[in-house]
Amino acid sequence: MICLADQLRAKPYYVHPLGEFASTLGAAKSTISEDLAALRLTFEHFGLGRVETLAGAAGGVRYVPRRDPSRIRVVAEELAERLRAPGRLLPGGFLYTTDLLSTPSIAERVGEAFATYFADRRPDIVLAMEVKGIPIALMTARAFNVPIVVIRRAGRVTEGPAVTVNYVSASSRTVQQMALPLRAVREGQRALFIDDFLRGGGTARGVFDLMREFRADVVGVGMFIATREPERKLVEDVFSLLRFEGADDRGNAIVRPSEDVAAIHAG
Amino acid sequence: MICLADQLRAKPYYVHPLGEFASTLGAAKSTISEDLAALRLTFEHFGLGRVETLAGAAGGVRYVPRRDPSRIRVVAEELAERLRAPGRLLPGGFLYTTDLLSTPSIAERVGEAFATYFADRRPDIVLAMEVKGIPIALMTARAFNVPIVVIRRAGRVTEGPAVTVNYVSASSRTVQQMALPLRAVREGQRALFIDDFLRGGGTARGVFDLMREFRADVVGVGMFIATREPERKLVEDVFSLLRFEGADDRGNAIVRPSEDVAAIHAG
Known part of the structure; x- marks a missing residue:
């Protein structure tokens, strides 16, 4: 999960396809999804920015660095x-x-x-x-x-x-x-x-x-x-x-x- | 744990007293210690740098950004x-x-x-x-x-x-x-x-x-x-x-x- 957070924050606004994480981290997509949900809450709670999920063919997940x-x-x-x-x-x-x-x-x-x-x-x-x-x-x-x-x-x-x-x-x-x-x-x-x-x-x-x-x-x-x-x-x-x-x-x-x-x- | 990682990486080489984390994150020291141990392994595994623990009165934990x-x-x-x-x-x-x-x-x-x-x-x-x-x-x-x-x-x-x-x-x-x-x-x-x-x-x-x-x-x-x-x-x-x-x-x-x-x- 730390590594997910790291990859998201290394490239703000970049839309990562979920499959990308699954392959670089060697984890199942379902695990990645659960981790992302937890990350979303953590980032929100501590004012570190937003983890946004975009649907569709060009979809995926991205990090938007908004500070509190x-x-x-x-x-x-x-x-x-x-x-x-x-x-x-x-x-x-x-x-x-x-x-x-x-x-x-x-x-x-x-x-x-x-x-x-x-x-x-x-x-x-x-x-x-x-x-x-x-x-x-x-x-x-x-x-x-x-x-x-x-x-x-x-x-x-x-x-x-x-x-x-x-x-x-x-x-x-x-x-x-x-x-x-x-x-x-x-x-x-x-x-x-x-x-x-x-x-x-x-x-x-x-x-x-x-x-x-x-x-x-x-x-x-x-x-x-x-x-x-x-x-x-x-x-x-x-x-x-x-x-x-x-x-x-x-x-x-x-x-x-x-x-x-x-x-x-x-x- | 994400937040711990964030605080460590925001100030490389700075020695954070454990009490500092306990108060800013509102968690018990024992929880912080467990999280730090997990972080250390994760950082090492993914080549993100080192989490080092320093003993003694001026002790605490610090992040040293060595890349693989x-x-x-x-x-x-x-x-x-x-x-x-x-x-x-x-x-x-x-x-x-x-x-x-x-x-x-x-x-x-x-x-x-x-x-x-x-x-x-x-x-x-x-x-x-x-x-x-x-x-x-x-x-x-x-x-x-x-x-x-x-x-x-x-x-x-x-x-x-x-x-x-x-x-x-x-x-x-x-x-x-x-x-x-x-x-x-x-x-x-x-x-x-x-x-x-x-x-x-x-x-x-x-x-x-x-x-x-x-x-x-x-x-x-x-x-x-x-x-x-x-x-x-x-x-x-x-x-x-x-x-x-x-x-x-x-x-x-x-x-x-x-x-x-x-x-x-x-x-």
């Missing part, structure tokens, strides 16, 4: 608390988050939160901007069992013909470029953009422009942190895990779980 | 086969690997292979060079339950004081720079360097120089692919998953699992 909303709220609150600690606020109003984003167990929980929130969007790829957002984007991609595509800042593409777009970074107020190799995204693909920090939304807007060139759709934007100001962002419909509201009178960051997190429901 | 050597060889052979396909060989003798490295399930299996090979080195951090090696480095870090530290190419560090070293890239024959924020690595830390491609070893040599500045130790170098030529690399004791030997007469890449992979033993 209350658990996501706990993760968000723990992260907010760590970001409120002294020394996190950097010159220029930036927040030091690299150590958290670079810890695999944290990146994994953040990725699972995004995968839960965006479960209905069914992305084909997860987009990341180099460099800091890559770990949380990869863990989101892992939860959807889809590839990650890393957008490069211009002048660094080494893999043949590329598409380049300009964007205005609200933080630096300069025109910059982002680029992707032509072979990186196919027409009609559904892309979920995941990044670590959203202020004005200039970068995210650039990602929409870039995907338009590929005739691909941005089906969602997920941010680790979004600032409260400016309230009007250049993109709409952004899910952020945390909200960064400025500094308190001791010079520490004010960070809270976002309203989006409070609104996640079990679905 | 025969399974690692299968993964390496599958990847080599995909890299031998037409269209992979790029101008300049490069190999198109981005799509594989960017697929989370592949990055995960590669990371587990590195974690198995380097299990005895006990790294405190996993080092990656931006950008392409990040997914496999992150998955290696995940298997060791340690943070990843991403080395930036110079001129791109935005997080305060940094240490910069020069290195000679054997591929481009130019002097380049790599940099890390001072706060990224602490004195005495054990660093495992993971990257996607090794030709002459100039970059890896630079990583050794960089860690010397931090008074940290490089305890291992793991590469997704190493070229056969030049045979003499600038660094010794490199583990590579695949060996890239040039082009065949149809212009496809010649790629095989490395001799290192054949030499992995169950340990």
Whole structure:
């Protein structure tokens, strides 16, 4: 049963025919079915996600990694608390988050939160901007069992013909470029953009422009942190895990779980 | 039992006191012990890693993610086969690997292979060079339950004081720079360097120089692919998953699992 759980979780969203398990595990189909029923209840009980059975010729069983909303709220609150600690606020109003984003167990929980929130969007790829957002984007991609595509800042593409777009970074107020190799995204693909920090939304807007060139759709934007100001962002419909509201009178960051997190429901 | 497995695998190498499980799972210690014994056998049987019990005051149980050597060889052979396909060989003798490295399930299996090979080195951090090696480095870090530290190419560090070293890239024959924020690595830390491609070893040599500045130790170098030529690399004791030997007469890449992979033993 452990092994069934392992195979299901190794490939989220992939529909395993029952016969596949029977042959790799050397067990009767009836035993597999009983084990799956028990797994379904266990996963549900502990908020580990769903085990779904699909009927028909293309049927089988698949694992959908939805985390329990209350658990996501706990993760968000723990992260907010760590970001409120002294020394996190950097010159220029930036927040030091690299150590958290670079810890695999944290990146994994953040990725699972995004995968839960965006479960209905069914992305084909997860987009990341180099460099800091890559770990949380990869863990989101892992939860959807889809590839990650890393957008490069211009002048660094080494893999043949590329598409380049300009964007205005609200933080630096300069025109910059982002680029992707032509072979990186196919027409009609559904892309979920995941990044670590959203202020004005200039970068995210650039990602929409870039995907338009590929005739691909941005089906969602997920941010680790979004600032409260400016309230009007250049993109709409952004899910952020945390909200960064400025500094308190001791010079520490004010960070809270976002309203989006409070609104996640079990679905 | 599924939940026990989940908690163990979420934090490899972390020693869970038995009481912790008893309280979070609401079960008696004797039940937990029986379940752990069953888990140990199951993990062993399916080559999922080891469940180890540590006695004493700081004792408890931990999960060590060692994959079965025969399974690692299968993964390496599958990847080599995909890299031998037409269209992979790029101008300049490069190999198109981005799509594989960017697929989370592949990055995960590669990371587990590195974690198995380097299990005895006990790294405190996993080092990656931006950008392409990040997914496999992150998955290696995940298997060791340690943070990843991403080395930036110079001129791109935005997080305060940094240490910069020069290195000679054997591929481009130019002097380049790599940099890390001072706060990224602490004195005495054990660093495992993971990257996607090794030709002459100039970059890896630079990583050794960089860690010397931090008074940290490089305890291992793991590469997704190493070229056969030049045979003499600038660094010794490199583990590579695949060996890239040039082009065949149809212009496809010649790629095989490395001799290192054949030499992995169950340990």
